């Protein structure tokens with residue numbers, strides 16, 4: 001049994017667990033996007049959920065080539 005997580009096989013978050021193969025790579029932060037992760041399939045590449053959450057409304061609109069209009 002693993003001494004850290006006490007599971008067989010290791011819990012996925014256990015430091016002893018083998019790294020899963022990322023399915024895609026985030027085009028902004030370079031982090032892997034793994035099976036079960038949510039991501040944005042944008043025109044310039046895949047963007048992980050973390051990066052999307054850090055975006056402002058203007059950033060997100062910019063992904064589609066749109067901007068906010070001033071009234």
Ligand SMILES: [Zn+2]
Nearest residue numbers: 002005010014
């Ligand atoms: Zn473990």
Ligand SMILES: [Zn+2]
Nearest residue numbers: 026029048051
């Ligand atoms: Zn990212």
